[in-house]
Amino acid sequence: AQKITQTQPGMFVQEKEAVTLDCTYDTSDPSYGLFWYKQPSSGEMIFLIYQGSYDQQNATEGRYSLNFQKARKSANLVISASQLGDSAMYFCAMSDGGSQGNLIFGKGTKLSVKP
């Protein structure tokens, strides 16, 4: 069965510092995708970054990067130079061939950026 674990219910970070949000996953399928979404207090789900299981390099999108460690089954999100607007819930999600596109979401991490 697929499973996504986010062990940090809440995180604090000082503005302009980097922060790492943890995510571990479990799947027996060799082909899968890992995703991070941001949900601000307004409620919308914003796609941030994607990592495919066969990608050789870690994904990066602006200030977001994904620290993909396949052997450890971890896909941590790194946000560099945090901004006040980064305060939100962050969800890690996975889909694989077995789930046929079904995104399995973690419980989320609430990030608070302090000025």
Add this chain to the structure above:
Amino acid sequence: DAGVIQSPRHEVTEMGQEVTLRCKPISGHDYLFWYRQTMMRGLELLIYFNNNVPIDDSGMPEDRFSAKMPNASFSNLKIQPSEPRDSAVYFCASSLGLLDEQYFGPGTRLTVT
């Protein structure tokens, strides 16, 4: 592209009433997903479509829930009759391919009293 469009943004209804939530996916996306988000259960997939055909509806809670996609640019999710435990935020999302990133709509916040 305007992104995924959902309506209404907020819906308040009384128990027993029929509720219809609507979604317009991003043009060209072949997959459409309906999710429900609650504090207790987080984000759950209800049903998804590929090229307008329902593929997996195993997440639909019970027969009171139904979803259709009559064409590539529209889907609706109906709850009949609605119950207070259906209160949640309902998201629609679409994607190009099966394992591609899904783009979410703004959600519909449903309150059933």
